[in-house]
Amino acid sequence: MEDFADRAGAIDVLVLAGSDDKVDLPRTLRDHLLPLIPTATLTELGGTGRLSPLRCPTRSPLTSARS
Numbered sequence: 001m002e003d004f005a006d007r008a009g010a011i012d013v014l015v016l017a018g019s020d021d022k023v024d025l026p027r028t029l030r031d032h033l034l035p036l037i038p039t040a041t042l043t044e045l046g047g048t049g050r051l052s053p054l055r056c057p058t059r060s061p062l063t064s065a066r067s
Contacts, residue, residue: 013037014040014041015040017045017052019047021048024050030042
């Protein structure tokens with residue numbers, strides 16, 4: 001993975017992970033992506049897999065952010 005922390009600045013970053021995602025495992029994102037982005041937080045959506053915001057839009061934190 002590329003280290004782009006110097007470009008993230010003070011932007012809050014939300015990383016969404018489906019608990020059943022077999023490609024980008026939540027543990028992998030937590031261990032390898034979050035350390036590269038100081039302002040990132042991980043939200044794990046239980047019982048969902050790949051592309052959770054598209055497949056389960058009503059459960060996505062992005063839905064409430066748009067309201």
